[in-house]
Amino acid sequence: xxxxxxxxxxxxxxxxxxxxxxxxxxxxxxxxxxxxxxxxxxxxxxxxxxxxxxxxxxxxxxxxxxxxxxxxxxxxxxxxxxxxxxxxxxxxxxxxxxxxxxxxxxxxxxxxxxxxxxxxxxxxxxxxxxxxxxxxxxxxxxxxxxxxxxxxxxxxxxxxxxxxxxxxxxxxxxxxxxxxxxxxxxxxxxxxxxxxxxxxxxxxxxxxxxxxxxxxxxxxxxxxxxxxxxxxxxxxxxxxxxxxxxxxxxxxxxxxxxxxxxxxxxxxxxxxxxxxxxxxxxxxxxxxxxxxxxxxxxxxxxxxxxxxxxxxxxxxxxxxxxxx
Amino acid sequence: xxxxxxxxxxxxxxxxxxxxxxxxxxxxxxxxxxxxxxxxxxxxxxxxxxxxxxxxxxxxxxxxxxxxxxxxxxxxxxxxxxxxxxxxxxxxxxxxxxxxxxxxxxxxxxxxxxxxxxxxxxxxxxxxxxxxxxxxxxxxxxxxxxxxxxxxxxxxxxxxxxxxxxxxxxxxxxxxxxxxxxxxxxxxxxxxxxxxxxxxxxxxxxxxxxxxxxxxxxxxxxxxxxxxxxxxxxxxxxxxxxxxxxxxxxxxxxxxxxxxxxxxxxxxxxxxxxxxxxxxxxxxxxxxxxxxxxxxxxxxxxxxxxxxxxxxxxxxxxxxxxxx
Numbered sequence: 001x002x003x004x005x006x007x008x009x010x011x012x013x014x015x016x017x018x019x020x021x022x023x024x025x026x027x028x029x030x031x032x033x034x035x036x037x038x039x040x041x042x043x044x045x046x047x048x049x050x051x052x053x054x055x056x057x058x059x060x061x062x063x064x065x066x067x068x069x070x071x072x073x074x075x076x077x078x079x080x081x082x083x084x085x086x087x088x089x090x091x092x093x094x095x096x097x098x099x100x101x102x103x104x105x106x107x108x109x110x111x112x113x114x115x116x117x118x119x120x121x122x123x124x125x126x127x128x129x130x131x132x133x134x135x136x137x138x139x140x141x142x143x144x145x146x147x148x149x150x151x152x153x154x155x156x157x158x159x160x161x162x163x164x165x166x167x168x169x170x171x172x173x174x175x176x177x178x179x180x181x182x183x184x185x186x187x188x189x190x191x192x193x194x195x196x197x198x199x200x201x202x203x204x205x206x207x208x209x210x211x212x213x214x215x216x217x218x219x220x221x222x223x224x225x226x227x228x229x230x231x232x233x234x235x236x237x238x239x240x241x242x243x244x245x246x247x248x249x250x251x252x253x254x255x256x257x258x259x260x261x262x263x264x265x266x267x268x269x270x271x272x273x274x275x276x277x278x279x280x281x282x283x284x285x286x287x288x289x290x291x292x293x294x295x296x297x298x299x300x301x302x303x304x305x306x307x308x309x310x311x312x313x314x315x316x317x318x319x320x321x322x323x324x
Numbered sequence: 325x326x327x328x329x330x331x332x333x334x335x336x337x338x339x340x341x342x343x344x345x346x347x348x349x350x351x352x353x354x355x356x357x358x359x360x361x362x363x364x365x366x367x368x369x370x371x372x373x374x375x376x377x378x379x380x381x382x383x384x385x386x387x388x389x390x391x392x393x394x395x396x397x398x399x400x401x402x403x404x405x406x407x408x409x410x411x412x413x414x415x416x417x418x419x420x421x422x423x424x425x426x427x428x429x430x431x432x433x434x435x436x437x438x439x440x441x442x443x444x445x446x447x448x449x450x451x452x453x454x455x456x457x458x459x460x461x462x463x464x465x466x467x468x469x470x471x472x473x474x475x476x477x478x479x480x481x482x483x484x485x486x487x488x489x490x491x492x493x494x495x496x497x498x499x500x501x502x503x504x505x506x507x508x509x510x511x512x513x514x515x516x517x518x519x520x521x522x523x524x525x526x527x528x529x530x531x532x533x534x535x536x537x538x539x540x541x542x543x544x545x546x547x548x549x550x551x552x553x554x555x556x557x558x559x560x561x562x563x564x565x566x567x568x569x570x571x572x573x574x575x576x577x578x579x580x581x582x583x584x585x586x587x588x589x590x591x592x593x594x595x596x597x598x599x600x601x602x603x604x605x606x607x608x609x610x611x612x613x614x615x616x617x618x619x620x621x622x623x624x625x626x627x628x629x630x631x632x633x634x635x636x637x638x639x640x641x642x643x644x645x646x647x648x
Contacts, residue, residue, distance in 0.1 A: 027469040078432070082425035101406035101472065104428065105465055108402070111435060112461045119454060126450050130443060137436045141429055145351040148425065 001052050001311050004318075007045040011069065014062050015041075018117075030098045030106035031113075034073050037089045044069040046176040047183075049315070050194055053308040056184020060121065064129065064183060067117030068176045071133075074110040075140060077103060082148070111137075121183055128182050128191075136175040143168025150234045158239050162203065170202025193301045194312075200295035201316055207288040208320060210235040214272055215281055226268035232257050236287065237280050241271075244278050292320060325376050325635050328642075331369040335393065338386050339365075342441075354422045354430035355437075358397050361413045368393040370500040371507075373639070374518055377632040380508020384445065388453065388507060391441030392500045395457075398434040399464060401427060406472070435461075445507055452506050452515075460499040467492025474558045482563050486527065494526025517625045518636075524619035525640055531612040532644060534559040538596055539605055550592035556581050560611065561604050565595075568602050616644060 002010075015035060022028040044065035051061035079085070080093040081100060087093060095103040118133045119126060146164040150156050174195040181191040213228045214237060228235050238253075245253055252274060256267050275281060295316055299309050326334075339359060346352040368389035375385035403409070404417040405424060411417060419427040442457045443450060470488040474480050498519040505515040537552045538561060552559050562577075569577055577598060580591050599605060619640055623633050 023466075025466075025469070026473060027466060078428060082428060102469075104402060104406060105469055105472070108435070109462055109465045111432070112458055112465070115439060115454075116458045116462075123451055126454070127447055130439075130450070130454065134436055134440045138433055138440075141433045141436070142347075142349075142351060145349070145426075145429055148429070149350060 001049070001308060004045060004315070007048045008041050010048060010058075010062065011041040011044045011065060014066055015069070018066055026098075026102065027106055027109055030077065030094045030103050031070075031073075031110050033097060034077050034088070034094045035070075037091055039073075039089070041069055043072050043172060043176040046173065046198065047180040049311075050177040050180025050186075051184045052180075053194070053302075053304050053312065054181050054184035054186040054190070055304075056180070061180050061183050063117045063120035064179055065176075067114045067120070067133070068172070068179065070110055070117060071114040071137065072172065074107055074114060075144070077107050077110070079144070081107075082144075118179065125182050129179060132175055132178055132182070136171050139167045139171045143171075156234050156239060158236065158243065161234065161236060161239050165206040166199060166203055169206045170199045173202035173205075174198035190302055190304075193298050196298035197295045197312065197316075200291045200298065201319065204288045204291035204295060205319060207236050207284055207291065210237050211281060211284050211288070214268075214275060226264070226272070229268050229271045230264050236284050237275055238271075240283055241275055241278055241280050244280075245274065249274050249277065288320075292316065325373070325632060328369060328639070331372045332365055334372060334382075334386065335365045335368045335389060338390055339393070342390055350422075350426065351430055351433055354401065354418045354427050355394075355397075355434050357421065358401050358412070358418045359394075361415055363397075363413070365393055367396050367496060367500040370497065370522065371504040373635075374501040374504025375508045376504075377518070377626075377628050377636065378505050378508035378510040378514070379628075380504070385504050385507050387441045387444035388503055389500075391438045391444070391457070392496070392503065394434055394441060395438040395461065396496060398431055398438060399468070401431050401434070403468070405431075406468075442503065449506050453503060456499055456502055456506070460495050463491045463495045467495075480558050480563060482560065482567065485558065485560060485563050489530040490523060490527055493530045494523045497526035497529075498522035514626055514628075517622050520622035521619045521636065521640075524615045524622065525643065528612045528615035528619060529643060531560050531608055531615065534561050535605060535608050535612070538592075538599060550588070550596070553592050553595045554588050560608050561599055562595075564607055565599055565602055565604050568604075569598065573598050573601065612644075616640065 019032055019035070022032065047061050047065035047068055048058060051058055076088065077094050080088055081095050081103060085093050086096055094106075098106070115133065119130055121129050143164055143166070146160070147168055150161075150164065175198075177198040178191045178195040181194050186194070210228065213235070214226060216225055227233075228238075232238075242250065242253060252270065256262070256271055259267070296313060299312055302309060343356055343359070346356065371385050371389035371392055372382060375382055400412065401418050404412055405419050405427060409417050410420055418430075422430070439457065443454055445453050467488055467490070470484070471492055474485075474488065499522075501522040502515045502519040505518050510518070534552065537559070538550060540549055551557075552562075556562075566574065566577060576594065580586070580595055583591070620637060623636055626633060
């Protein structure tokens with residue numbers, strides 16, 4: 001097994017080679033641009049990691065891994081159009097530079113190229129790889145759809161919320177890992193086990209993200225603390241608070257959710273105070289740990305080297321050890 | 325072989341069955357809507373037709389054919405967003421009803437479902453089917469990109485124009501036919517021959533469309549005559565006229581292309597007059613016939629029943645016998 005940085009370096013190099021393959025016309029410029037904005041490349045790293053865990057030919061996983069990264073960036077590019085977001089990683093969003101129509105069209109090519117890369121595999125794996133990726137792509141859309149629909153609903157349950165983050169965020173993590181496993185000829189059961197590891201880890205990670213958005217240290221977290229509160233985002237924390245609030249707390253929450261003209265600091269403080277009264281952070285952490293434990297538990301059934309299991313456990317630990 | 329109507333009936337029934345498979349949530353509504361607007365379903369009909377020509381199991385081609393229709397409608401849905409078109413087949417466009425963000429997202433699902441349907445085939449055909457569809461999808465995007473780029477260019481050559489319509493319109497016709505051939509276990513050479521038949525027919529059809537837009541009878545053609553002229557669309561006719569115009573004709577053409585405040589009838593008459601002076605219609609018809617002949621010629625190498633060849637020849641004839 002390589003270090004995370006080792007896998008990142010491979011992805012970085014392979015992305016540069018891929019860039020050279022693309023036609024030098026305007027259709028590919030938005031793709032090159034969004035990929036140039038960087039990112040941790042964690043999803044393709046997971047594909048390589050899984051391939052190594054099952055002792056596959058690492059090179060066989062290079063192009064499929066790039067397909068996963070391309071698909072992920074395609075979803076970012078489209079999210080920015082749908083959210084009318086002006087910035088992505090501190091730079092102008094793709095559609096701001098290339099226009100909306102051009103970006104939509106380049107997104108289609110990006111999606112097609114992702115398909116083509118993911119399925120750059122031996123024919124014996126083609127059906128499994130294609131079905132996995134296709135199902136994941138549809139699920140990610142369904143998750144995004146749920147997230148958008150939540151904005152206009154006031155009866156979102158916690159179960160629905162977990163399902164939304166599973167679809168929108170977690171299945172692609174599971175898919176990236178399962179892809180590496182399939183390419184390395186892992187059995188169906190083992191491919192499923194590493195998928196479960198990924199999905200549960202993804203859910204835990206997203207719940208932690210919700211927690212950090214309110215209780216994190218902005219210096220380390222890298223985002224504005226309270227952003228979710230300011231935008232009325234229906235996170236685990238808010239939904240749990242609405243579920244457990246007494247009538248006075250519920251009235252206060254609803255007041256802040258309805259108020260359009262407010263002082264951001266005041267709103268964040270008021271809602272955070274209610275979260276604290278209701279011990280929401282502790283409850284969210286408990287659920288987060290449940291999913292984390294499920295992820296670790298899924299590793300038990302893998303028939304891989306013990307040191308590779310340790311690697312996956314340590315990776316999960318590292319991912320969750322963001323500074324709170 | 326069945327009649328065209330016979331194949332259309334199958335597609336119609338299969339689309340209704342497909343509709344029932346989709347989740348009853350907002351994500352699938354735009355897909356159901358655009359498919360409900362109708363259309364001749366010619367592309368999936370071609371897949372069934374090719375399957376029958378090569379004496380394949382027709383049922384094996386049902387779902388792949390639906391995938392082709394879904395992909396085609398996905399491109400229509402996106403074109404309408406990009407062109408900000410308010411109407412599609414006389415009804416409000418999808419994004420007018422479901423909003424732009426929702427329609428973009430449903431488009432992604434539609435594209436994924438198209439992939440899934442097209443590749444609903446025996447594993448032995450999977451690689452060939454997937455590569456064909458993926459390549460076609462990318463080419464259609466490249467064609468659409470060229471078309472959009474042409475709007476801002478005044479140096480488009482006729483060669484580039486033919487390449488644009490090949491990519492944007494014709495390759496999907498070839499793809500639909502080749503798909504049916506592959507599923508019916510046609511050889512590589514035969515699959516390629518029926519693809520060439522489709523692509524050349526597609527190009528001939530599009531050039532005929534350009535001719536009919538100016539010289540057609542609006543009652544029979546079903547579109548406003550002169551629409552391309554009014555919108556300065558760089559068709560074969562306009563590009564040829566610009567190429568052959570004397571300095572006075574060129575000045576007149578450029579005047580009308582630059583003028584923003586004009587009487588539509590007057591502009592159409594003026595440009596049509598120049599087309600007539602330069603015998604543009606006759607030249608366009610000549611090129612159209614060249615592609616038509618290439619299409620028919622491609623059939624020669626097929627080792628299929630003579631009556632099936634006759635069927636394909638008659639189909640081509642019928643397609644081109646729109647009333648001028």
